[in-house]
Amino acid sequence: xxxxxxxxxxxxxxxxxASRIYFLPNLMTAGxxxxxxxxxxxxxxxxxxxLPGGPGEYLGMSAPDHYRLAVYxxxxxxxxxxxxxxxxxxxxxxxxxxxxxxxxxxxxxxxVAPALMMFFxxxxxxxxxxxxxxxxxxxxxxxxxxxxxxxxxxxxLTNPLLHQSGKDSNKDFVGLPVPAAAATVAAMVLFLLxxxxxxxxLKAWALVLPFLMLLVALLxxxxxxxxxxxxxxxxxxxxxxxxVGGLAIILMIVMFKEVAxxxxxxxxxxxxxxxxxxRARPALRVPAADDPRAP
Numbered sequence: 001x002x003x004x005x006x007x008x009x010x011x012x013x014x015x016x017x018a019s020r021i022y023f024l025p026n027l028m029t030a031g032x033x034x035x036x037x038x039x040x041x042x043x044x045x046x047x048x049x050x051l052p053g054g055p056g057e058y059l060g061m062s063a064p065d066h067y068r069l070a071v072y073x074x075x076x077x078x079x080x081x082x083x084x085x086x087x088x089x090x091x092x093x094x095x096x097x098x099x100x101x102x103x104x105x106x107x108x109x110x111x112v113a114p115a116l117m118m119f120f121x122x123x124x125x126x127x128x129x130x131x132x133x134x135x136x137x138x139x140x141x142x143x144x145x146x147x148x149x150x151x152x153x154x155x156x157l158t159n160p161l162l163h164q165s166g167k168d169s170n171k172d173f174v175g176l177p178v179p180a181a182a183a184t185v186a187a188m189v190l191f192l193l194x195x196x197x198x199x200x201x202l203k204a205w206a207l208v209l210p211f212l213m214l215l216v217a218l219l220x221x222x223x224x225x226x227x228x229x230x231x232x233x234x235x236x237x238x239x240x241x242x243x244v245g246g247l248a249i250i251l252m253i254v255m256f257k258e259v260a261x262x263x264x265x266x267x268x269x270x271x272x273x274x275x276x277x278x279r280a281r282p283a284l285r286v287p288a289a290d291d292p293r294a295p
Contacts, residue, residue: 036109
């Protein structure tokens, strides 16, 4: 980055440049924040509908319906989150204000909303296994903490004052992206809603989910590399296999919905883990410089 004076308007830390609010990108970020807030409200409505002795509904909707609405709102927030960055990059309207505003909105939409949903539905304080009732709040907080720290680290790594190579700036995410983690929680909720009538299946998943949620939280703070879709636009070219694979994934989600959505989210998560282990394996085989067996 060239040396710029503090009073130079081209400097990203010039007051006027850093605090500039561009309408369309920040409108998308506001939509992201609105969806996250309404998702939190829907989770609260779901708990009100579950109150013992009540009619089983709140505002004319059952608890599962409120949870489904909360999930769709999180997915809507993810759509807005994808649009704000693209609009800013396409129009050359990136600013430090926009980056900070985006992260604050993400904390609500992909941190607070999934954590609350996880606490109310997956790790219920009044239902499910007794031992998990006592630690449900802790698992939810760990997820929220890792999501907030992941967003803070992202802001630091993408700060314009840090010298980054072009190789690392846009290709991969460092750590599991927060929207992907939130999508995984949302996919699990949709999947479990389909098992509402199968008590044994629900109990079996209840044993696995807290540990899977902790894994998702830790992967957000890891240094595992995950592919980014920021480079994909109308001008992007691809080969036949990725194109057919992408169409197959879309068709799977359309046909099998909840199950396919969950499999895609889990596939993305474990793809990053497998790729990291595969890349780390050759490095372990290289002998150290002070090793007498080294050539």
